[in-house]
Amino acid sequence: MNTRLTPQEREQLYSLIREKLELSGEECPEEIENSTMVRELPGVDSMKLFRLLGAIELGFQVNLGFEAIPQVETVEDIERLICESREQYAARAS
Template structure:
């Protein structure tokens, strides 16, 4: 299974990050340290994880929160969740 988001999905992820974490003018890329964006706290991270679950129709769970360090980590969590679902479905 493909472990990368499509360009459209990646833009959706970046949009959710901008909406939930309000990083101001901070640039976002795969290596952006999410927890170091201005004003980010645990409540905002929880809100982001919930929005990602709804937006991408995946189940990340609360255990995903400490795993979120970079934007790439979030992408990987989405892909891992999809792989687990595919494995269970087959």
């Protein structure tokens, strides 16, 4: 059971967060980390969060569903949701 993303996948996740939440310029945190509170990032609103989760589904080929939205507080929560979705798919496939 793999409950962590690889370093490359983690960087992909951080890149999607910067892109979909439109984080750039001076107000963007220099470093996004697992403990970063997603909803407290500059300019985050429900539509940006929704677009982010959609991009994560496509980029990581997972199904998070609408129930993921209230579960996301930190970047680590997103990573956990990705890994849980992969585990559920693996369980159904076996």
